[in-house]
Amino acid sequence: MSENTPAGPLDRRNFLKSVGLAGAGAAAVATGARAAETADKNITEVQDWNRFLGDGVQAHPYGSPSRYEKEVVRRDVEWLTVSRESSVNFTPIHALDGIITPSGLAFERHHGGLAQVDPAKHRLMIHGLVDKPLVFTMDDLKRMPGRISRAYFLECAANSGMEWKGAQLNGCQFTHGMIHNLWYTGIPLRTLLDEAGVKTTGKWILAEGADSSGMTRSIPIEKAMKDCLVAFGMNGEALRPEQGYPVRLVVPGWEGNMWVKWLRRLEVGDAPWQAREETSKYTDLLADGRSRRFTFVMDAKSIVTNPSPQMPLKMKGPNVLTGIAWSGRGTIDRVDVSLDGGRNWKAARMDGPAMPLSMARFYVDFDWDGRELMIQSRARDDSGYVQPTKQELRQVRGVNSIYHNNGIQTWLVRENGEVENVEIA
Numbered sequence: 440m441s442e443n444t445p446a447g448p449l450d451r452r453n454f455l456k457s458v459g460l461a462g463a464g465a466a467a468v469a470t471g472a473r474a475a476e477t478a479d480k481n482i483t484e485v486q487d488w489n490r491f492l493g494d495g496v497q498a499h500p501y502g503s504p505s506r507y508e509k510e511v512v513r514r515d516v517e518w519l520t521v522s523r524e525s526s527v528n529f530t531p532i533h534a535l536d537g538i539i540t541p542s543g544l545a546f547e548r549h550h551g552g553l554a555q556v557d558p559a560k561h562r563l564m565i566h567g568l569v570d571k572p573l574v575f576t577m578d579d580l581k582r583m584p585g586r587i588s589r590a591y592f593l594e595c596a597a598n599s600g601m602e603w604k605g606a607q608l609n610g611c612q613f614t615h616g617m618i619h620n621l622w623y624t625g626i627p628l629r630t631l632l633d634e635a636g637v638k639t640t641g642k643w644i645l646a647e648g649a650d651s652s653g654m655t656r657s658i659p660i661e662k663a664m665k666d667c668l669v670a671f672g673m674n675g676e677a678l679r680p681e682q683g684y685p686v687r688l689v690v691p692g693w694e695g696n697m698w699v700k701w702l703r704r705l706e707v708g709d710a711p712w713q714a715r716e717e718t719s720k721y722t723d724l725l726a727d728g729r730s731r732r733f734t735f736v737m738d739a740k741s742i743v744t745n746p747s748p749q750m751p752l753k754m755k756g757p758n759v760l761t762g763i764a765w766s767g768r769g770t771i772d773r774v775d776v777s778l779d780g781g782r783n784w785k786a787a788r789m790d791g792p793a794m795p796l797s798m799a800r801f802y803v804d805f806d807w808d809g810r811e812l813m814i815q816s817r818a819r820d821d822s823g824y825v826q827p828t829k830q831e832l833r834q835v836r837g838v839n840s841i842y843h844n845n846g847i848q849t850w851l852v853r854e855n856g857e858v859e860n861v862e863i864a
């Protein structure tokens with residue numbers, strides 16, 4: 440059966456015939472298909488959905504996933520949650536494919552709960568060291584010339600933060616799920632700053648959120664002028680409340696904390712503000728007691744999402760290994776995968792568009808003979824940066840920090856197909 444053979448879903452006779460053909464050849468086995476069974480009830484018995492009319496249009500004005508996909512949800516970790524209002528949940532990256540995170544599954548990190556902002560009452564103010572202080576309504580932003588749309592990853596600096604001292608959380612949703620990759624629509628921050636006229640003394644920007652946490656972060660003016668976005672859209676529709684509706688700052692490649700949600704104020708100053716989130720938090724405590732500060736860039740990182748603890752191997756023979764990679768320094772240009780704990784490496788097949796500061800998808804088609812595997816992935820970006828091992832990282836950074844852990848992850852696949860978070864000594 441060629442890939443183009445039409446097989447109408449209602450034409451059961453033809454479908455059976457084509458399955459029979461596909462099952463007959465050895466080629467089908469090698470590609471993962473099972474030989475056709477003579478009396479598979481799933482084919483021979485007419486199913487309800489094949490017998491009765493379905494819902495009409497307008498039964499679901501805003502669509503949602505199939506009822507059979509109920510387990511694909513954001514999840515939190517009880518012991519990481521002091522209060523739900525200042526908490527985090529995790530993107531189910533183990534169950535996703537491609538590079539765009541579905542809007543309803545993008546992880547959330549709130550310091551003061553989810554603000555429900557009325558766009559009609561929302562204002563964005565620009566002031567400080569500018570020639571002309573400005574106030575924008577949402578309508579103003581939406582009719583600004585120069586709107587653009589781009590895909591960027593956002594990773595919380597604390598992603599994998601619980602793994603510094605050793606393997607802990609059993610599932611890539613929990614070890615690596617503080618990431619999403621969304622398609623943003625908005626106005627380059629530079630356009631707004633140019634309209635206000637930044638004075639030559641203006642070297643830093645303070646971004647402030649309208650939520651109860653009043654999140655503030657300092658951003659160097661060079662970055663603000665280079666590629667930051669004031670975004671009101673994500674994945675083709677309005678931002679979700681969880682992501683800062685009606686408007687958030689997008690700071691491509693830099694730590695998620697700087698991407699201020701419910702953005703209401705931009706102040707231009709001559710020095711950083713030393714806000715809470717850049718002093719007591721989001722600084723990296725080293726082994727000798729000193730701290731790294733303003734560690735903005737998210738270094739290259741990758742993770743095998745399948746197989747992984749939440750996605751065990753079900754069958755021997757052909758299997759698809761897949762995962763994601765990203766880098767705050769540029770474009771992912773290669774991911775290597777090892778099945779034996781880093782002894783031998785093989786370049787994975789990269790698929791989908793390779794875009795700077797966006798997630799990349801990789802695949803390795805492999806045959807599992809039922810033996811134990813130690814799966815690892817190692818990302819490289821076009822700046823030449825290569826993702827380090829956890830040991831290499833600890834030698835430089837110690838284990839005190841919870842931030843910027845981009846070390847290589849190891850998954851142990853047992854003979855029964857179960858997968859566990861481990862480390863190689």
Ligand SMILES: Nc1nc2c(c(=O)[nH]1)N[C@H]1C(S)=C(S)[C@@H](COP(=O)(O)O)O[C@H]1N2
Pocket residue numbers: 545546547548549550551593594595596619647648649650652653654681682683694695696697698699700701
């Ligand atoms: N106003 C505001 N902006 C915020 C936060 C917040 O609590 N309030 N959390 C920050 C942190 S720590 C991260 S990691 C990202 C999370 O973005 P997300 O909720 O879209 O995943 O938003 C950042 N921006």
Ligand SMILES: [Mo]
Pocket residue numbers: 548595596597695696
């Ligand atoms: Mo964060």
